[in-house]
Amino acid sequence: MATVARPKLSRKELKQPDEFISFLDQAIEYVSNNLARVILAAVGLVAILVVIFGVRFYWQHQQRLAAEQFYQAVTALNQKDYKTAASGFSDLVQSHPGSDLGHLSGLYLGSTYLGQGQPAKARDAINEFLQGSAPPAFTQLALCQLGVANENLNDFKQAQQAYARAAAIQGPERSRAALSSARMLAKLGDKRGAIAAYQNFMKQNPFAMERPDVIEALANLGAAPEVVPLPAKTVEIPAAVKSSTTNPAMPKSVATPAAAPH
Secondary structure, eight states: OOOOOOOOOOHHHHHSOOHHHHHHHHHHHHHHHTHHHHHHHHHHHHHHHHHHHHHHHHHHHHHHHHHHHHHHHHHHHHTTOHHHHHHHHHHHHHHOTTSHHHHHHHHHHHHHHHHTTOHHHHHHHHHHHHTSOOOHHHHHHHHHHHHHHHHHTTOHHHHHHHHHHHHTSOSTTHHHHHHHHHHHHHHTTOHHHHHHHHHHHHHHOTTOTTHHHHHHHHHHTTOOGGGSOOOOOOOOOOHHHHHHHHOTTSOSOOOOOOOOOO
């Protein structure tokens, strides 16, 4: 049986230290020689971590406080406590200008001013809100509120433009905005434009709950209500009736027997 030759290690190689042990010895030696620097670096790292966690905790705490303040202001607005609501929303706008909650507070502040009968302040607050970005539903609501503020200020041109912009957005306020835009056109003396706007609304919303009001508005503008008829409804014919009208074996009419002569 053949023997397998094994590599022989020289005396120098046997005395050579392991690489890991050498690295560990070098690290220990470096730490012992630079102990003060290592301690300062560790303290600095801990301080940085403490600052990061402290800032994060403070930010989260401020967010919770802002959310609670926003909820209290909304509750006051629903209860028509406009003074408390205006104070809460105004503080949020000023103290959280870069946050979503602070931005949204501007819209609610405008609604609060409208409730207080201060359309000029409402217009300024809503215009400031519209300068930022917001979801389409909130933008549409803000434009409707802006239209109301301008209408209360008798600025019917600006009101019509705000309503028209709101009507161009898909959302829950679209119908109200479209009708308000048509109403402003009538107030501006644009009779033809108002009639076209009302008729276009009826074509797009033939079964709208506002149909009677739109027909009345058209009549006041001199347009006949017949221009916006309801679409014809299809009536489903029962199967038995269909078979009786299509079966040639069944007579279409039955003759009435003549009376017997007396």
